[in-house]
Structure formats: C-alpha cells, structure tokens
Amino acid sequence: MTSTCIITDSSVQFSKHTFPGRNLVFQVPFRVKFGNDFVENDPLFKVSSLPTRLEDENCTDIIAPSVQDCLEAIEFHSKTYKEIITIFMSSQLTEAFQNMELASKIKPGKISLSVIDSQTTSVGLGALVQLAAENVVKGTKFIDIERKIRGKIPKIYSQFCISNLSYLQRTNFLSKPQAMLGEMLNILPVFAFEEGRMVSVEKVKNFRLLLENYQEFVDEFNDLEQVALVQSQPPLIHETHSLREHVSSSFPGTPFIELTINLALAALFGPAAVGIFAIEGRS
Numbered sequence: 001m002t003s004t005c006i007i008t009d010s011s012v013q014f015s016k017h018t019f020p021g022r023n024l025v026f027q028v029p030f031r032v033k034f035g036n037d038f039v040e041n042d043p044l045f046k047v048s049s050l051p052t053r054l055e056d057e058n059c060t061d062i063i064a065p066s067v068q069d070c071l072e073a074i075e076f077h078s079k080t081y082k083e084i085i086t087i088f089m090s091s092q093l094t095e096a097f098q099n100m101e102l103a104s105k106i107k108p109g110k111i112s113l114s115v116i117d118s119q120t121t122s123v124g125l126g127a128l129v130q131l132a133a134e135n136v137v138k139g140t141k142f143i144d145i146e147r148k149i150r151g152k153i154p155k156i157y158s159q160f161c162i163s164n165l166s167y168l169q170r171t172n173f174l175s176k177p178q179a180m181l182g183e184m185l186n187i188l189p190v191f192a193f194e195e196g197r198m199v200s201v202e203k204v205k206n207f208r209l210l211l212e213n214y215q216e217f218v219d220e221f222n223d224l225e226q227v228a229l230v231q232s233q234p235p236l237i238h239e240t241h242s243l244r245e246h247v248s249s250s251f252p253g254t255p256f257i258e259l260t261i262n263l264a265l266a267a268l269f270g271p272a273a274v275g276i277f278a279i280e281g282r283s
Helices: 067-077 096-104 122-138 142-155 165-170 176-184 207-218 240-250 263-269
Strands: 002-009 025-028 031-034 060-063 081-088 112-117 156-161 188-194 197-204 224-231 256-260 274-280
Touching: 002 067, 002 122, 025 067, 031 263, 060 263, 067 081, 067 096, 081 096, 081 122, 081 142, 096 112, 112 142, 122 142, 122 156, 122 224, 122 256, 122 274, 142 156, 156 197, 156 207, 165 176, 165 263, 188 207, 197 207, 207 224, 207 240, 207 274, 224 240, 240 256
Parallel strands: 002 025, 002 081, 081 112, 224 256
Antiparallel strands: 031 060, 156 188, 156 274, 188 197, 224 274
C-alpha cells in the first residue's frame, strides 16, 4: 500500500495539464442530464449545447456525487493508498462536500482520511488539489499537507459573472421573478465567493464592462501567484485581450491562465458564465 492520494470532484480545473503528483489525483464526477440523457461521459457533447435559458427545469440538471458514490471512491482507493485527502467544491454550491463528509463517517478503518471544503470551485479548487499533490510527492506529512491546504483557502479570491439567471433559479440562488426580470433586462450580475458563499457584488451592462471590472478586481492585490480567467462557451475572444495585457503589465512574471468553462460548472452556472481567480502568495 502506497502513501497518499487526493480525491476531488469534476468541477475542478487545473492551470497546468501536468504537475508533480498528477497521477495521484482522482475525480468523483457530477452527473449532467441533458434532456433524457446523461452526457458527462459523452465526448461528443459540447458545453455550448447547453441552453442559455432553462425553459423547463428538467431539460438540464446537475446531480452531485452521492454518499454512495463517495463511499465507493474511498473504498476503491483505500486498497492502494493508506491516506486519502478529499477536496471538494464549496459546500454552499452543491451537496457534494456534505455527501463526502457523510461517506467519511463510514469509511474503511485502516486509512487516514481528510475531508476539506475548498470554499471555491474550478481553478481555485484545482490550485488546492495541485498543492496537495505536489506536497505528497515532496514527502510532506499528511497532517502538514492538510494544514497547508487550509492555509491556502483564504488566499484564493474569485468572482463569477452569471448571465444565465435561470440556472441560479434552479439551484435556488434566485427566485423565479428575479431570474425572469434579470434576463429580460439583460443584467449581468457578478458574484464573489466569500467563505464559500456566493455574494452579489456588482451588475454590469455588457461583457466589455465586465472585463474592465475584472481589471479593477485584480488591481486590489499586490502579490499574485497566478490569475486565471474561466471563459464562457463560446469564449469572449476579443474582450479578454485588454485584461490579458493589463495583468501582464501590472504583474510581470505572474501567469495569466485562460480556460474554457467545463461541463460540471456550465451545468451549474450556465454556459455563459465567466469567472476570474486571483490566487495570492507563493506558499
């Protein structure tokens, strides 16, 4: 039995395709229903196929990993690893973290298991998973890896513009009248993650102004490890140029990563969601 592995969920996005310990990272997937079919494993299904507005609450749905899914993942990997670190998307967004927490209470008795609420998702979640994996490779003790991850969580800042308001209605972030009115007025609300909870911080009229708003967001920081933009599908190719240039000039040497929103996140927030992550410090 080898040492340690990391289990996360399929909302995770990595700023690098490969990194030390990548082979130690495993995912428990969200299930995504489109019409009558589950499409999370369909390589031909595109994020852009998701509707911009949910006319029927049942036409698109996202289902968090169940307690049984989480327990099966723990039991499977406990055959190979004696220590498991689980890092899931914010507990305020779906039931995935709570289900892993419940599964951990009935885990096999021979393993050490840590269950961490990332209080974020996407690239923020990926940064925590990558930190964990790299420290496993370095030989860092299990308890110290957990400490490093929890210490990194407050250094991850993000905002998301979610224009597909019917998706927020489905997950009870907004009421039906709020979602309908917002979409009629073409309002682009911006939400920040604060201790894992989505908080409305701004409304903009168009995506050009959104990217200007994201420039101001980035300017609040002094020492950034990386900046990442999670693009909508289809992406905002022209609008992102100024943001890319601004980060390059304001934070020389700080990587600016552009990723397309993945299926799990698009099914949760809608395919037009655009997010920015500012990860502070280099710990």
